[in-house]
Amino acid sequence: MLPTAVSPEENMPADACEDLFLFEDEVPPLTEPQDSIPPLNTSEFIPNRRILPDIAAARLYDTWKILIPTLVDVQLEYTQRTVGKFVERPPTILSACHSQKCAQKRTTMIGLFFDGFTTLDILSCRCATAPQVLVLHGLFPTSPSQPRMAVSTELLAFYRTLFERSCDAVNALASALHTHYIRRGFRMTNAKGEFIQEPFRRSLGQAILWFDVLQVELESQLECAVQAS
Numbered sequence: 247m248l249p250t251a252v253s254p255e256e257n258m259p260a261d262a263c264e265d266l267f268l269f270e271d272e273v274p275p276l277t278e279p280q281d282s283i284p285p286l287n288t289s290e291f292i293p294n295r296r297i298l299p300d301i302a303a304a305r306l307y308d309t310w311k312i313l314i315p316t317l318v319d320v321q322l323e324y325t326q327r328t329v330g331k332f333v334e335r336p337p338t339i340l341s342a343c344h345s346q347k348c349a350q351k352r353t354t355m356i357g358l359f360f361d362g363f364t365t366l367d368i369l370s371c372r373c374a375t376a377p378q379v380l381v382l383h384g385l386f387p388t389s390p391s392q393p394r395m396a397v398s399t400e401l402l403a404f405y406r407t408l409f410e411r412s413c414d415a416v417n418a419l420a421s422a423l424h425t426h427y428i429r430r431g432f433r434m435t436n437a438k439g440e441f442i443q444e445p446f447r448r449s450l451g452q453a454i455l456w457f458d459v460l461q462v463e464l465e466s467q468l469e470c471a472v473q474a475s
């Protein structure tokens with residue numbers, strides 16, 4: 247059910263490394279000595295640095311595994327609502343609140359679509375978590391917690407169909423999307439306004455992998471429902 251062949255590179259700690267360009271100014275290099283702190287003993291420090299990505303990767307994997315079951319119902323709702331219809335671009339402020347009385351938390355992220363990318367504000371509340379709000383509006387997060395990007399599920403579903411039997415097409419999609427966006431007049435820059443070379447590869451890799459897990463989960467639930475009826 248869950249993917250087993252995840253290479254360490256593709257399974258990077260999203261919250262630490264993913265979309266780094268968005269807050270690279272806020273993340274000081276790990277080894278840089280601070281003014282008030284004496285320099286670290288390098289020989290003690292190296293083993294920690296080697297272990298850390300593995301722990302972070304394992305934690306990331308676990309967070310995705312917990313998240314996916316919470317998205318099955320909302321993905322089903324989205325699919326039932328949109329099947330056989332043209333999908334409209336979601337509004338830039340997304341919410342799934344039933345009562346309008348909840349305390350809402352706002353999360354800002356970039357949404358990637360076929361024809362460009364845009365900033366989105368996600369309002370989560372007791373009614374729906376931020377990932378559930380995204381999925382209900384046809385978007386999938388690129389990280390299980392505090393994502394900085396979300397990808398159109400139509401784009402992911404098309405990719406899934408196109409490359410169903412291909413093993414490494416993530417780079418092709420990331421590169422093609424980047425070029426397509428540039429031709430359409432969208433170019434991703436970092437906080438300093440500099441062009442980013444590979445802005446989507448890692449984020450798309452995460453979204454593609456876990457969107458696939460969600461679809462497999464969804465299909466198995468549908469299969470169970472058919473057998474039970």
Ligand SMILES: [Zn+2]
Nearest residue numbers: 343348371373
């Ligand atoms: Zn609510």
